[in-house]
Amino acid sequence: MKKHARILVLLLCVFLLAACGGGNTGGAPAPAGTEPADAGGASTGAAPDAPIVVGLGFDVTTLDPGHSYEYYCSLIIPMIYDNLLKLAPNSNEPQPCLATSYTVAGDNLTYTFELRRDVVFFSGNPLTSKDVKFSFDRMKHLQTNSSIHLEGVESVETPDDYTVVVKLSAPDSSFTTKLTVQTFAVLDSAAVAANGGLDTEAAVSDDSAEAYITANPAGSGPFMVESFTPSVEIVLVRNPDYWGPPAPAERIIVRNMSDANSALMMLQNGDLDVALNMTPQQLPQLTGSADVVVENVPTNTITYLLMNQDEQYAGPIADPDVRRAIAYAINYRNIHTLAGEGAFTPYSMVQSSFVGYYGERPADYTDLDKAKELLANAGYPDGFDITLEVGDYEAAGTKLTDLAQLVVNDLAQIGINATISVLESNIAVQKYVEGKQGFALWLWTPDYNELNNQLAFMPDQKCGRYVNWTADMSPRIAELTTLVTSELDTAQRVVYAKELQELVADGGPWLDLCQHPRIVAYRNNIASVDSNDSYHLFLNTLTRK
Amino acid sequence: MSMLKYLIRRLLFLAVLLIGVSLAVFFIVRLVPANPAVAYLGPQAAGSPAIVAAFEARWGLDKPLPVQYFIYLTSLLRGDLGTSIRTGQPVLKDLAVCFPPTIELAVVSILIAAVLGVAFGVISATRPNTLADQILRGISVSGVSVPSFWLGLVFLYVFYHLLHWLPGPGRISPQLNFSGGPTRFMLIDALLAGNGAAFADALRHLILPGLVLGMFSMGLITRTTRSSLMDVMSMDFIRTARSKGLSRAAVVSGHAMINAASPVITVVGMGFCNLLGGVILVEKIFNWPGVGQYAYLSATGLDFPAITGVALLIAAVYAGINLVIDVLYAAIDPKVRY
Numbered sequence: 001m002k003k004h005a006r007i008l009v010l011l012l013c014v015f016l017l018a019a020c021g022g023g024n025t026g027g028a029p030a031p032a033g034t035e036p037a038d039a040g041g042a043s044t045g046a047a048p049d050a051p052i053v054v055g056l057g058f059d060v061t062t063l064d065p066g067h068s069y070e071y072y073c074s075l076i077i078p079m080i081y082d083n084l085l086k087l088a089p090n091s092n093e094p095q096p097c098l099a100t101s102y103t104v105a106g107d108n109l110t111y112t113f114e115l116r117r118d119v120v121f122f123s124g125n126p127l128t129s130k131d132v133k134f135s136f137d138r139m140k141h142l143q144t145n146s147s148i149h150l151e152g153v154e155s156v157e158t159p160d161d162y163t164v165v166v167k168l169s170a171p172d173s174s175f176t177t178k179l180t181v182q183t184f185a186v187l188d189s190a191a192v193a194a195n196g197g198l199d200t201e202a203a204v205s206d207d208s209a210e211a212y213i214t215a216n217p218a219g220s221g222p223f224m225v226e227s228f229t230p231s232v233e234i235v236l237v238r239n240p241d242y243w244g245p246p247a248p249a250e251r252i253i254v255r256n257m258s259d260a261n262s263a264l265m266m267l268q269n270g271d272l273d274v275a276l277n278m279t280p281q282q283l284p285q286l287t288g289s290a291d292v293v294v295e296n297v298p299t300n301t302i303t304y305l306l307m308n309q310d311e312q313y314a315g316p317i318a319d320p321d322v323r324r325a326i327a328y329a330i331n332y333r334n335i336h337t338l339a340g341e342g343a344f345t346p347y348s349m350v351q352s353s354f355v356g357y358y359g360e361r362p363a364d365y366t367d368l369d370k371a372k373e374l375l376a377n378a379g380y381p382d383g384f385d386i387t388l389e390v391g392d393y394e395a396a397g398t399k400l401t402d403l404a405q406l407v408v409n410d411l412a413q414i415g416i417n418a419t420i421s422v423l424e425s426n427i428a429v430q431k432y433v434e435g436k437q438g439f440a441l442w443l444w445t446p447d448y449n450e451l452n453n454q455l456a457f458m459p460d461q462k463c464g465r466y467v468n469w470t471a472d473m474s475p476r477i478a479e480l481t482t483l484v485t486s487e488l489d490t491a492q493r494v495v496y497a498k499e500l501q502e503l504v505a506d507g508g509p510w511l512d513l514c515q516h517p518r519i520v521a522y523r524n525n526i527a528s529v530d531s532n533d534s535y536h537l538f539l540n541t542l543t544r545k
Numbered sequence: 546m547s548m549l550k551y552l553i554r555r556l557l558f559l560a561v562l563l564i565g566v567s568l569a570v571f572f573i574v575r576l577v578p579a580n581p582a583v584a585y586l587g588p589q590a591a592g593s594p595a596i597v598a599a600f601e602a603r604w605g606l607d608k609p610l611p612v613q614y615f616i617y618l619t620s621l622l623r624g625d626l627g628t629s630i631r632t633g634q635p636v637l638k639d640l641a642v643c644f645p646p647t648i649e650l651a652v653v654s655i656l657i658a659a660v661l662g663v664a665f666g667v668i669s670a671t672r673p674n675t676l677a678d679q680i681l682r683g684i685s686v687s688g689v690s691v692p693s694f695w696l697g698l699v700f701l702y703v704f705y706h707l708l709h710w711l712p713g714p715g716r717i718s719p720q721l722n723f724s725g726g727p728t729r730f731m732l733i734d735a736l737l738a739g740n741g742a743a744f745a746d747a748l749r750h751l752i753l754p755g756l757v758l759g760m761f762s763m764g765l766i767t768r769t770t771r772s773s774l775m776d777v778m779s780m781d782f783i784r785t786a787r788s789k790g791l792s793r794a795a796v797v798s799g800h801a802m803i804n805a806a807s808p809v810i811t812v813v814g815m816g817f818c819n820l821l822g823g824v825i826l827v828e829k830i831f832n833w834p835g836v837g838q839y840a841y842l843s844a845t846g847l848d849f850p851a852i853t854g855v856a857l858l859i860a861a862v863y864a865g866i867n868l869v870i871d872v873l874y875a876a877i878d879p880k881v882r883y
Binding site for chain 2: 050051053061062067069143144145146147148151204205210211214227229230231232233235253255256257258259261262265266268269271424425426427429430432433447456462463465466
């Protein structure tokens with residue numbers, strides 16, 4: 001047996017070595033022009049027609065816009081589907097897409113869109129206004145996560161094949177931005193309806209088209225889907241019949257890379273072309289890698305402190321003077337260092353890319369003496385004990401628990417003895433939604449990138465309710481919320497928004513800690529890497545040089 | 546005949562076990578103080594009562610618990626594991642997609658572990674307390690003690706990044722334009738498609754994660770083989786065989802190994818079970834879309850049907866492999882009769 005065992009082991013080694021032979025990764029014959037593998041990490045598949053491989057934490061499980069809420073759905077859906085209006089690189093303004101133009105009626109409630117006449121879905125069906133009506137009605141009646149964006153849409157009419165009239169129930173200055181989000185993707189109504197799709201109120205219980213749509217995306221976008229494995233990988237191929245400018249890349253593979261270290265190695269070796277899940281801690285290795293380009297791009301992800309309005313949960317934290325003291329106690333510079341280059345702190349709960357942005361809270365805002373004075377005035381000259389709850393999340397690569405530790409250290413300087421309580425993310429959300437969190441650290445990624453989405457933090461709004469903030473507690477803020485939502489004149493909106501932010505920042509239940517940057521790393525033979533906070537990346541501009 | 550009766554009895558027991566597991570998991574999972582509706586809808590949508598109600602109705606979460614379990618059990622008995630809340634696909638289909646990659650990896654790992662483990666164990670046992678023995682025992686201890694995720698990263702760094710001997714994370718290179726086939730076993734699908742390049746590439750992708758996972762099992766197998774074989778080698782009949790003139794090699798291979806096999810089979814079987822349960826950290830590092838990853842995403846996503854489905858799968862795997870081990874005992878050891 002010993003002899004046999006040794007022979008077996010020898011055979012196994014020979015087999016392994018034989019399999020290893022050939023140097024290059026991937027047993028395929030090397031494409032012409034590829035350099036042999038060397039310590040510098042030459043890239044395989046460097047031929048211009050090789051697929052572009054993008055790595056990220058791929059959480060997409062469905063290709064039906066009606067059921068898509070995961071983080072990276074907004075990367076994929078806009079590449080397969082078109083909207084009436086869409087975002088373009090380097091601009092926050094919605095651009096014409098399926099709609100060539102639109103007008104807003106005098107009452108600011110009625111939007112009339114003119115459609116393109118040359119759009120064809122993957123199935124071959126041409127686009128007409130009924131597809132838009134079907135898609136919006138279905139989205140509304142499905143009652144899924146994304147349906148909230150249609151709460152303000154009262155009706156969708158189609159006076160003729162190429163005109164769509166959308167009527168809102170109240171003026172909404174962010175409506176055109178909302179239209180660019182995957183919620184408002186336009187589906188091939190004939191194909192979807194023939195396969196279980198419903199646009200009536202029965203959709204919530206009887207629509208069964210999701211499986212069909214995921215297997216046969218009913219879109220008209222710049223890319224078609226060659227294969228899709230939920231949470232693993234999607235292979236996109238250029239749509240040859242696209243009405244718009246063709247995507248430079250013939251084939252793009254978006255792959256799940258759940259480990260940042262493995263992703264880094266693959267990027268350095270050339271097996272990954274674009275990596276979206278790098279963390280600030282990897283920056284030194286990234287900048288030191290040959291053939292890798294690193295960019296710090298701004299996002300609209302913010303981290304903030306939650307301070308309940310109800311004393312029953314918040315204790316001393318419900319006191320506005322205590323909150324002002326906390327604002328003076330935080331060391332914002334340390335937070336920026338943790339979050340990475342490009343991080344800063346907005347003055348209040350509106351991010352820098354939104355209209356009406358107040359500006360930065362200066363990094364040297366910290367003033368421990370003022371903080372202690374305010375605390376003493378509030379009746380806590382010796383500080384107090386409090387629990388800071390935090391969910392196990394990451395904001396653009398920065399752990400919330402690390403951020404919480406910085407906050408706790410800062411509060412200790414003024415006598416507030418905070419203990420961190422780490423909650424599993426689902427439990428944290430549950431408590432948050434029940435309004436029972438007194439003092440917590442959270443992150444926020446907008447559903448749509450417009451000022452109005454931030455109004456969720458205001459009294460009687462979605463997040464305001466979670467801190468038990470009612471309009472009668474802050475009537476002027478509630479009034480300003482309505483004004484900002486309905487005012488269509490940008491200059492006037494900005495005036496309202498700035499007053500709103502000042503009021504909220506002064507002893508309100510939210511303290512914005514940081515607006516986070518994100519790292520985008522890619523091989524230097526990839527061009528036109530256009531990042532965007534809504535769509536993450538414009539896959540339809542990626543080019544291999 | 547009695548073997549047949551034994552098998553039938555064991556299979557019946559397996560069925561009862563699975564029902565028991567489904568009951569236990571069903572209730573334990575609902576002990577978490579969080580509502581899946583809130584987890585899936587997110588804080589903004591969770592504030593809309595109509596949407597929450599629609600979600601709960603869609604997933605049957607608005608019914609009383611015993612009713613929910615009854616509905617689940619009746620579907621289970623029909624072979625329907627329910628629909629995953631996270632993926633929207635039938636859980637059975639999800640498992641059919643994520644289990645084959647784990648099986649492929651587990652088979653390669655346990656083969657490496659068994660071949661090396663038994664070989665090392667035999668060498669150690671036949672040369673107790675020599676330098677060779679010390680070295681091999683050292684290797685086996687490190688195999689068991691070194692964290693697999695660390696080993697995975699080190700192997701990747703050395704063999705993939707520095708030396709370029711082996712490919713990186715993933716099951717297959719994207720450049721080959723081959724993403725598998727009907728069976729979801731990359732090797733089998735490549736053979737079915739007649740794609741030799743894909744077969745070789747998939748095999749090469751199996752080596753590093755297979756080695757990493759194999760190291761742990763190998764350590765256990767080495768130790769067990771060594772101690773079991775040493776026990777047997779000290780018995781009278783071995784001394785008799787040697788005194789009759791048989792060489793040490795003939796004694797070990799012909800007489801000793803078969804008697805030492807039972808504990809080794811157990812360890813190999815249980816090692817295989819552990820691997821089939823999915824090893825989430827190694828799967829994460831090597832981008833292996835297996836059961837571990839599915840179980841992790843289901844658990845953190847409060848995906849009740851998926852969690853129960855995975856638990857049932859793993860319970861069935863453990864019970865099944867235990868059954869195979871017990872049958873093997875009977876096959877190799879005439880003293881064992883059921």
